[in-house]
Amino acid sequence: MTKIRVSAFRWVPPFAQGLVRDLRVRWALEEAGLVYEERLIGQGDQASESYRRLQPFGQVPTYEEDGLVLFESGAIVLHIAERSDVLMPSDPAARARCKAWMFAALNTIEPPIQNVAEIDLFCPEEAWAKQRRPAAVQAVKERLEQLSAWLGGREYLEDHFTAGDLLMTTVLRILRHTDLVAQIPALEAYRLRCEARPAFQRALAAQMAPFAAS
Ligand SMILES: N[C@@H](CCC(=O)N[C@@H](CS)C(=O)NCC(=O)O)C(=O)O
Structure with missing residues (x-):
């Protein structure tokens, strides 16, 4: 079974809680009925070489699935939507x-x-x-x-x-x-x-x- 992993911050200040852009990806996955796991990161991880390989700018979210790595919340939501009738009609x-x-x-x-x-x-x-x-x-x-x-x-x-x-x-x-x-x-x-x-x-x-x- 495909394993999907989405990166998110372990903690952000209250003004950002509920707004961080992994929310878009989590929501799309929930609408599409796809199970995922989190890759929780801290601020120290953003600049690491391994994280920059997933996200060139050190931001969240990232999306990993079967060797595919995506960044940019819009591109990730589009990728999910393309296989979900709930998120994108077939016509x-x-x-x-x-x-x-x-x-x-x-x-x-x-x-x-x-x-x-x-x-x-x-x-x-x-x-x-x-x-x-x-x-x-x-x-x-x-x-x-x-x-x-x-x-x-x-x-x-x-x-x-x-x-x-x-x-x-x-x-x-x-x-x-x-x-x-x-x-x-x-x-x-x-x-x-x-x-x-x-x-x-x-x-x-x-x-x-x-x-x-x-
Ligand atoms: N255009 C990007 C923006 C991502 C973005 O701004 N992520 C914020 C959290 S909502 C972030 O990681 N900020 C930390 C930083 O830019 O260093 C996307 O939509 O994925």
């Missing part, structure tokens, strides 16, 4: 749409959100950050409004839940220290709908477990 056009949403989550929505998170979590008191924040928040608001307009009355980005919704939800979660998502009720309801999935709940619990133990 070729619908698969292409699903991939478009995966890229949109990581390439259009995540960068402005990450900007705000980095200002708020890492340098809130810096003068440059105070100057930069209003425009950074405005950029996020515009994207969130556009995303909400697309959703309209629908439950998911396309007809059914896909890996696009999975990635989008993990991206929206990065704003949890703000009320930017909650200010848009349809978007907040979408996030909560996706997070209510049992697979998400299992993935989150699995990420949190080592933190409690450390």
